[in-house]
Amino acid sequence: MTVLVFVESPDDELSQQALTFARGLGDEVHAALMGEHAGPDGLAAYDVSVAHVARGLDVYAPAAWAQAIVELVERTAPAAVVGPGSDRGNEVLAHVAAKLDQPLAANCTSATPGDPPTLTRVRWGGSLLEEARLHGAPMLVTAAPHAVTAETVANAPVTVSATDFTPAVSEADLVARVSERAGAVAAGVSLTDADVVVSGGRGVGSAAGFSVLEELAELLGGAVGCSRAVTSAGWRPHTDQVGQTGTKIAPEIYIACGISGATQHMAGCKGAKKLLAINPDGDASIFASADYAVIGDLHEIVPAISAEIRKARSG
Amino acid sequence: MNVLVCVKRVPLTGGKIVLTEDERAISTRHLGFTISPHEECGAEEAIRLVEAHGGTSTVLTLGPVEAEEQLRDMMAIGIDRAVHLLSDGGEWDPQATAAAIVTAIRAEDEAPDLILFGNESADAGNYQVAIRVAHALGLPCVTGVKGMSVEGASVRCEQEVPDGRDVYVVPMPAVLTVKEGLNLPRYPSVPGRLRAKRKPVAASRPTRPDARLEMVRLVLPPGLGKHAEVLGRGPEAAPAVIGVLQELGLV
Ligand SMILES: Cc1cc2nc3c(=O)[nH]c(=O)nc-3n(C[C@H](O)[C@H](O)[C@H](O)COP(=O)(O)OP(=O)(O)OC[C@H]3O[C@@H](n4cnc5c(N)ncnc54)[C@H](O)[C@@H]3O)c2cc1C
Numbered sequence: 182m183t184v185l186v187f188v189e190s191p192d193d194e195l196s197q198q199a200l201t202f203a204r205g206l207g208d209e210v211h212a213a214l215m216g217e218h219a220g221p222d223g224l225a226a227y228d229v230s231v232a233h234v235a236r237g238l239d240v241y242a243p244a245a246w247a248q249a250i251v252e253l254v255e256r257t258a259p260a261a262v263v264g265p266g267s268d269r270g271n272e273v274l275a276h277v278a279a280k281l282d283q284p285l286a287a288n289c290t291s292a293t294p295g296d297p298p299t300l301t302r303v304r305w306g307g308s309l310l311e312e313a314r315l316h317g318a319p320m321l322v323t324a325a326p327h328a329v330t331a332e333t334v335a336n337a338p339v340t341v342s343a344t345d346f347t348p349a350v351s352e353a354d355l356v357a358r359v360s361e362r363a364g365a366v367a368a369g370v371s372l373t374d375a376d377v378v379v380s381g382g383r384g385v386g387s388a389a390g391f392s393v394l395e396e397l398a399e400l401l402g403g404a405v406g407c408s409r410a411v412t413s414a415g416w417r418p419h420t421d422q423v424g425q426t427g428t429k430i431a432p433e434i435y436i437a438c439g440i441s442g443a444t445q446h447m448a449g450c451k452g453a454k455k456l457l458a459i460n461p462d463g464d465a466s467i468f469a470s471a472d473y474a475v476i477g478d479l480h481e482i483v484p485a486i487s488a489e490i491r492k493a494r495s496g
Numbered sequence: 497m498n499v500l501v502c503v504k505r506v507p508l509t510g511g512k513i514v515l516t517e518d519e520r521a522i523s524t525r526h527l528g529f530t531i532s533p534h535e536e537c538g539a540e541e542a543i544r545l546v547e548a549h550g551g552t553s554t555v556l557t558l559g560p561v562e563a564e565e566q567l568r569d570m571m572a573i574g575i576d577r578a579v580h581l582l583s584d585g586g587e588w589d590p591q592a593t594a595a596a597i598v599t600a601i602r603a604e605d606e607a608p609d610l611i612l613f614g615n616e617s618a619d620a621g622n623y624q625v626a627i628r629v630a631h632a633l634g635l636p637c638v639t640g641v642k643g644m645s646v647e648g649a650s651v652r653c654e655q656e657v658p659d660g661r662d663v664y665v666v667p668m669p670a671v672l673t674v675k676e677g678l679n680l681p682r683y684p685s686v687p688g689r690l691r692a693k694r695k696p697v698a699a700s701r702p703t704r705p706d707a708r709l710e711m712v713r714l715v716l717p718p719g720l721g722k723h724a725e726v727l728g729r730g731p732e733a734a735p736a737v738i739g740v741l742q743e744l745g746l747v
């Protein structure tokens with residue numbers, strides 16, 4: 182039986198993870214690609230034997246892209262359909278599931294074929310896992326981001342056979358489509374790319390209180406983040422929020438000042454290589470996820486760190 | 497215009513999740529309850545749309561009797577009325593949830609022009625209930641909306657993507673899923689809370705079909721409970737912090 186993988190593009194990391202995830206779910210991997218410029222280059226390394234390229238779908242229209250996958254499901258009868266755990270991966274697979282009236286498990290960390298298939302999936306933005314059974318066919322899943330590492334195969338096929346097709350998309354499937362791309366409004370070091378994130382919580386006390394965090398972030402070439410308590414109070418914009426409903430980050434070091442460590446906050450920063458927490462409450466739960474702790478008032482400690490950096494640099 | 501927003505009652509876990517003995521739920525003995533921040537923004541947007549264009553805002557939930565608390569919370573910030581689909585408290589899978597919501601929407605006297613959802617539920621994060629509802633009702637669906645404006649009979653939606661914002665313009669009625677950051681929800685006032693007590697809640701009890709995405713048990717992810725190295729207390733810890741930053745090559 183084949184397994185069909187929705188590939189956003191062959192060089193997209195989450196799609197490569199989905200291809201890796203799919204390997205155990207069938208004995209032949211097929212890829213579904215969308216758009217005039219889509220091609221199978223690079224997919225052989227991921228053990229893809231056939232690439233189905235849907236033409237006429239250049240603009241992103243989730244229901245139309247799903248229709249293309251539904252046609253492939255009808256034509257190739259795969260055991261499973263796998264998507265990347267990205268915004269588009271989850272969205273397209275949800276449309277596929279709705280059209281086929283089959284169950285879908287989003288953001289799986291593992292899946293095992295069987296009757297019924299079993300899987301483990303992410304809840305609460307990664308703070309909790311769920312073991313589940315999926316009663317439907319084909320098995321519809323998306324691969325949770327970074328649950329598996331993208332791996333190429335050693336004895337990869339030399340070429341991928343590519344077949345074009347033009348799905349019969351209805352008008353209704355094209356109503357919701359991207360009509361325009363507006364530019365980004367970003368300035369400075371972005372939260373997702375920063376090596377250092379200096380983040381503040383309710384303990385910062387006010388919008389003005391963030392100046393000491395901004396100073397430290399600037400000295401370290403980093404970005405400023407915050408908790409939801411801060412955005413709800415209107416001290417910082419939501420674009421600065423780290424967490425389950427904010428941004429997910431993976432810096433070299435995360436410096437959390439005046440943040441208690443709620444699971445929904447930690448869901449956004451658990452990718453950090455190191456975590457330093459500054460908090461006067463020695464029992465704060467953030468210390469259970471921290472590598473380093475400084476106990477005390479951030480308004481005294483953060484300026485002292487900045488002063489020490491300046492001293493080290495001038496000396 | 498009529499705007500309906502769907503919300504889900506979830507436990508407000510603090511720094512640590514504790515499971516019940518049968519490992520099928522979060523132990524809520526010491527916890528309060530809330531809804532997803534995405535859904536709060538959906539409710540705020542519904543209130544603003546009705547303030548600007550007239551009509552009625554409705555909040556809908558499928559949940560236990562206690563979920564009336566979340567319906568009253570949303571009516572306290574300005575939602576006009578509520579629809580409560582009473583569940584037995586057990587887990588409803590996304591297909592069953594969507595089917596119950598579709599039946600309830602079809603039973604409404606006045607069809608909503610906009611049906612708002614959270615981008616994903618706080619607890620289950622299935623990323624699909626809204627899309628299934630849209631499909632069943634034959635309506636267009638835009639997800640992850642972080643900016644929206646009503647333009648005549650259409651709604652213009654902006655969605656954040658890695659290199660900018662994607663714009664969608666869809667005719668109403670439409671289904672939208674929204675993300676936190678769309679707006680800054682207001683807090684309830686005391687008079688708002690009093691008014692909410694008198695607002696109407698239409699209750700019904702749908703029957704739960706067998707789950708097709710069947711939760712078997714919950715598991716806490718590995719790797720929790722580190723032992724932090726205490727670098728010091730107060731500003732005297734600064735040199736030790738610099739030591740750490742130097743090790744990482746940052747100073
Ligand atoms: C579905 C859902 C999604 C959520 N998503 C997010 C999210 O994306 N991001 C997020 O952050 N939260 C999120 N939350 C909210 C989360 O549950 C917490 O409410 C929030 O993270 C708390 O923020 P905080 O740590 O800043 O505040 P608090 O929990 O109030 O902690 C403040 C801390 O500051 C310390 N402090 C006080 N004074 C000082 C001082 N002078 N110096 C140093 N420390 C001091 C205190 O000891 C305390 O530990 C979500 C909640 C839900 C239900």
Ligand SMILES: Nc1ncnc2c1ncn2[C@@H]1O[C@H](COP(=O)(O)O)[C@@H](O)[C@H]1O
Pocket residue numbers: 502503504505532534535556557558559590593612613614615616617618620621622623624625626
């Ligand atoms: N039990 C429920 N009652 C009302 N709305 C729900 C319920 N479950 C999910 N939803 C809505 O569907 C959205 C997406 O949920 P999900 O597909 O589980 O990620 C949520 O943000 C809610 O708006």
